[in-house]
Amino acid sequence: MTPQEILDQYGPREAMEYDVVIVGGGPAGMATAIRLKQLAAAANKEVSVVVLEKGSEPGAHILSGAVMDPIAINELIPDWKERGAPLNQPVTGDQVLFLRGDGATATTPDWLVPECMHNHGNYVVGLGSVVKWLGEQAEALGVEVFPGFTAAEVLYDDKGAVRGVATGNLGIGKDGQPHEGFQLGMELLGKYTIFAEGARGHLGKQLIAKYKLDAGRDAQSFAIGVKELWEVPADKAQPGLVIHTAGWPIEDNTFGGGFLYHLEGNKVTLGFVIGLDYENPWMSPFEEMQRWKTHPSIRQHIEGGKRIGYGARAINNGGVHALPKAVFPGGALVGCDAGYLNASRIKGSHAAIKTGMLAAEAAFEALNAGRSHDELAAYPAAFEKSWLREELERTKNFKLWFKKGMLVGQVMTGIEQWLLPKIGIKAPPWTLHSTKRDHESLRPASQAEKIEYPKPDGRLTFDRLSSVFISNTNHEENQPAHLTLKDDRVPVQINLAQYAGPESRYCPAGVYEFVPNESGGGERLQINAQNCVHCKTCDIKDPTQNIVWVTPEGGGGPNYAGM
Numbered sequence: 087m088t089p090q091e092i093l094d095q096y097g098p099r100e101a102m103e104y105d106v107v108i109v110g111g112g113p114a115g116m117a118t119a120i121r122l123k124q125l126a127a128a129a130n131k132e133v134s135v136v137v138l139e140k141g142s143e144p145g146a147h148i149l150s151g152a153v154m155d156p157i158a159i160n161e162l163i164p165d166w167k168e169r170g171a172p173l174n175q176p177v178t179g180d181q182v183l184f185l186r187g188d189g190a191t192a193t194t195p196d197w198l199v200p201e202c203m204h205n206h207g208n209y210v211v212g213l214g215s216v217v218k219w220l221g222e223q224a225e226a227l228g229v230e231v232f233p234g235f236t237a238a239e240v241l242y243d244d245k246g247a248v249r250g251v252a253t254g255n256l257g258i259g260k261d262g263q264p265h266e267g268f269q270l271g272m273e274l275l276g277k278y279t280i281f282a283e284g285a286r287g288h289l290g291k292q293l294i295a296k297y298k299l300d301a302g303r304d305a306q307s308f309a310i311g312v313k314e315l316w317e318v319p320a321d322k323a324q325p326g327l328v329i330h331t332a333g334w335p336i337e338d339n340t341f342g343g344g345f346l347y348h349l350e351g352n353k354v355t356l357g358f359v360i361g362l363d364y365e366n367p368w369m370s371p372f373e374e375m376q377r378w379k380t381h382p383s384i385r386q387h388i389e390g391g392k393r394i395g396y397g398a399r400a401i402n403n404g405g406v407h408a409l410p411k412a413v414f415p416g417g418a419l420v421g422c423d424a425g426y427l428n429a430s431r432i433k434g435s436h437a438a439i440k441t442g443m444l445a446a447e448a449a450f451e452a453l454n455a456g457r458s459h460d461e462l463a464a465y466p467a468a469f470e471k472s473w474l475r476e477e478l479e480r481t482k483n484f485k486l487w488f489k490k491g492m493l494v495g496q497v498m499t500g501i502e503q504w505l506l507p508k509i510g511i512k513a514p515p516w517t518l519h520s521t522k523r524d525h526e527s528l529r530p531a532s533q534a535e536k537i538e539y540p541k542p543d544g545r546l547t548f549d550r551l552s553s554v555f556i557s558n559t560n561h562e563e564n565q566p567a568h569l570t571l572k573d574d575r576v577p578v579q580i581n582l583a584q585y586a587g588p589e590s591r592y593c594p595a596g597v598y599e600f601v602p603n604e605s606g607g608g609e610r611l612q613i614n615a616q617n618c619v620h621c622k623t624c625d626i627k628d629p630t631q632n633i634v635w636v637t638p639e640g641g642g643g644p645n646y647a648g649m
Contacts, residue, residue, distance in 0.1 A: 109281045111282075143218040146644070153177060239252040243416075247416035282422050312357055322387060323353075329344075396554070413463060426440075428481055444468045448465035481503070482513070486504075569597060
């Protein structure tokens with residue numbers, strides 16, 4: 087049965103009405119909810135707010151490095167330290183390393199490190215724990231938080247404005263038919279709906295297309311971050327040490343680099359980021375990350391320890407000129423759903439919190455004036471005057487220089503992020519632009535050098551399936567696959583034939599594999615949707631844009647702990 091046939095037979099859906107509906111319980115969504123309730127309390131008003139979170143609990147799907155700039159949380163909850171926010175480990179030292187296969191060069195002395203890589207005053211955190219704490223603050227203010235509920239559909243009124251969302255149906259079998267556990271989704275209707283789904287949001291992507299929010303903007307660009315959490319021997323722990331790397335193992339002009347942060351409690355979080363505009367279809371971001379760990383400069387921090395967590399996530403890095411228009415009739419995009427992450431700093435949580443606050447302030451003003459379902463124009467206007475706009479303007483060309491090659495990227499980053507600030511120029515007086523999207527960059531496999539990756543040793547390096555296992559990923563087995571194909575023929579006839587099946591390599595969870603066709607002759611694409619860690623890489627990088635990520639049943643996906 088199609089979704090419409092199910093609705094026709096089992097509907098109508100139950101509806102709940104709120105002043106503001108928030109889709110996504112990450113830092114942006116929680117900040118929006120908290121700020122709305124703060125403003126309502128200060129004005130002695132009642133504002134009803136609900137947050138839908140597709141993870142099993144707030145923070146379950148959150149993955150980030152993370153070094154957190156406290157500038158935004160200082161504004162949102164000034165007494166966060168007294169309230170027990172889990173920002174426990176201040177940064178104690180910065181290192182920037184340029185890796186070679188046979189060694190490394192450190193950027194020393196400290197005054198040579200570009201401004202964007204300075205982390206004095208920041209904190210090394212598990213962002214999932216911070217988000218869980220933000221969820222507790224929101225609920226204490228009266229926000230209704232619904233974990234385990236996916237927003238599967240945007241609802242529109244007869245004038246074309248967003249009026250809310252519908253949650254996904256439960257109890258639909260792989261065959262598309264309702265089974266004994268069937269439960270019809272609900273409608274959550276709001277005077278305003280704020281979308282905070284993270285990078286490449288499922289509904290955010292639809293809204294950008296429907297309202298042409300990216301018209302006249304640069305093409306949005308993404309990277310994939312593959313991350314691990316390790317517990318290390320006490321004599322290796324250096325709490326607060328922050329390391330960033332460039333260079334090896336990337337040996338062409340691909341944008342990429344590594345990070346390694348020492349948390350409190352003998353834990354190290356580390357990962358590798360690769361721009362999804364890479365050209366070589368033989369490249370595997372997962373294997374590049376495993377190979378990177380073998381470099382002596384990285385190995386020395388984790389060897390003898392135990393890997394206790396794994397995950398992967400797409401990251402926005404298009405820059406300020408790739409930001410779509412953030413408002414439309416009835417709602418707004420906040421955080422990484424719009425792309426506010428600062429790629430040069432590898433930081434997005436402070437931007438997510440700030441944009442959530444700005445959207446909340448605009449929504450509260452509108453509600454107070456008796457408005458609904460119109461554009462919250464005050465939100466983008468406030469962003470233009472904010473410290474966040476100024477910060478993103480300073481780093482507007484960062485990713486775009488690297489599109490011109492690694493050497494050009496490094497030289498121009500040095501000029502823009504080190505030299506210009508030294509002479510008192512806050513932002514580059516020139517602006518680069520790009521219209522090429524990540525999926526358009528792959529070369530045919532016949533024109534690219536094949537990459538042979540070493541086999542994992544099971545101690546320092548690992549395979550995909552053992553990695554997915556410790557991400558605690560789970561999906562109800564009897565449900566329709568949430569990784570869909572527009573045309574079943576494309577993976578073999580185009581992706582495999584021309585690009586050697588890149589989905590089998592760019593997916594960090596072993597979701598896609600080409601297997602022998604049982605009916606004889608050639609291969610077919612097998613989709614192991616139960617492995618999916620919701621990184622969205624396939625939705626971004628598929629060269630034919632034939633793969634479409636849709637929401638699985640609520641609560642499915644990874645359950646990150648301490649990540």
